[in-house]
Amino acid sequence: MTKSPLRIAVLVSGSGSNLQVLIDKQLNNSLNIEIVGVISNKETAYALTRAKNANIATFVIDKNEQGKTYKRAEFERLALHVLKPLEVDLVVLAGFMKILTPLFINGVKDELNAPMVNLHPSLLPAYKGLDTHERVLKSGERYHGCSVHLVTSELDAGQLLSQAVLDVRPDDTPATLQNRVHALEHMLLPRTIDFIAHGVIDVENVGDVYRFWGN
Structure with missing residues (x-):
């Protein structure tokens, strides 16, 4: 019996070369995963283009309607809001350059019931x-x-x-x-x-x- 793919969300800030490796392995079926969302704290991150090219949902949490960069707590609340409906099994930080607080870390663990790993x-x-x-x-x-x-x-x-x-x-x-x-x-x-x-x-x-x- 084939196991269901591991549902993954990836947080990125830059070019996303490690994300691209995961995308390639998903597409060629050499890794039993489904990347269900890519979240970036930088609207200019090339990783977003990589995800869009693979028809993966992308979410940018960079600046508010006034053009000001989100403060850390607000970013984390919004990111958790994005993640909850994705039903992820694993959250991956790959070139994500924002230090996370217990608000987000505990939210992923307790609300999403998912582990989170960093490279x-x-x-x-x-x-x-x-x-x-x-x-x-x-x-x-x-x-x-x-x-x-x-x-x-x-x-x-x-x-x-x-x-x-x-x-x-x-x-x-x-x-x-x-x-x-x-x-x-x-x-x-x-x-x-x-x-x-x-x-x-x-x-x-x-x-x-x-x-x-x-x-």
């Missing part, structure tokens, strides 16, 4: 926050990568689900390292979602952190 460009718990590639190079780390974790009210501190690791090369720059980590992200996020869809990762009772090596 972060470092090997957490190291290098939370921004500018991870520059900081890794400045610190002389041997390894770098990306992580998928459950979202909590503490920034980039939720339970780890999976990581992809690469060796830092002597000639790496922040730009080359970013490009290499992007390639890892495109592998890690769909694989992690696939593990969630098939019960390999139980978000209610997380066991081992799954780690993969890249180039």
Whole structure:
């Protein structure tokens, strides 16, 4: 018996390359998901174009009728209002650059009864926050990568689900390292979602952190 697709909503702020990977895998049936909505806090985000091209519902929560950017609490209330009728199984933050508060995080958990995961460009718990590639190079780390974790009210501190690791090369720059980590992200996020869809990762009772090596 074929399982129903995992219903996913994706929150984005930028170009949406990771969203595009999920769209492609949905379209070629290599990932048993249905992206039921894409929400952006930036009306100029190219990720919205990617979603529209795939006939996925998009929602922009950027500025109010007076042209002022929504304050965080109002954004979160509106986003929850958008999500409720979508009946999502999973909320994914992929290049979403807005820090969320307990209002939204608890709303997703308690009102939608859905887990929420974030893709972060470092090997957490190291290098939370921004500018991870520059900081890794400045610190002389041997390894770098990306992580998928459950979202909590503490920034980039939720339970780890999976990581992809690469060796830092002597000639790496922040730009080359970013490009290499992007390639890892495109592998890690769909694989992690696939593990969630098939019960390999139980978000209610997380066991081992799954780690993969890249180039």
